[in-house]
Amino acid sequence: MSLVNLTELNTSPLFKGLAAKEIEYLSSIFTANKLPEGKTVFIENMPGESLYLIKQGVIKISQMLAEIDEVDLHTLNAGDVFGEMAIIDGGNRLVRARVAENAVLYSLHRNAYNTLVSEQPRLALQLTLNVVRIFSSRIRSAKKDYRTMLTASLARKS
Numbered sequence: 721m722s723l724v725n726l727t728e729l730n731t732s733p734l735f736k737g738l739a740a741k742e743i744e745y746l747s748s749i750f751t752a753n754k755l756p757e758g759k760t761v762f763i764e765n766m767p768g769e770s771l772y773l774i775k776q777g778v779i780k781i782s783q784m785l786a787e788i789d790e791v792d793l794h795t796l797n798a799g800d801v802f803g804e805m806a807i808i809d810g811g812n813r814l815v816r817a818r819v820a821e822n823a824v825l826y827s828l829h830r831n832a833y834n835t836l837v838s839e840q841p842r843l844a845l846q847l848t849l850n851v852v853r854i855f856s857s858r859i860r861s862a863k864k865d866y867r868t869m870l871t872a873s874l875a876r877k878s
Contacts, residue, residue: 761817768806777823807833
């Protein structure tokens, strides 16, 4: 682990509406990890404990369709956030996250988030709203993708 400087990623949707001092404060509760290409960040059904913000590198998000069948869902780059619902509900992961290019990830553990909620409630609320916006955007995008896939599938059957 190393020191975190979130100000270099202040354009991330995770920090929308936050002042520089608030982002600086968040730097003190995030941790940094360097991960090599091919390393798995988390797998499906693993308990969710942290939200991740990509400082550098590429992360592939995928899901198993069958025991040996895996499909790539998203490719994420610097400034992108993933695993965001872990700090909210701590539920099991629904997808797999793997490093596609050497990465530096900033993570916010659920325990640090819970401390933030009690010590800095206004900041925690804004961060939570941003997490919900990110998640909501992903749901909307997935619905569009699903509709396109379903329409194409029905057109082939006709």
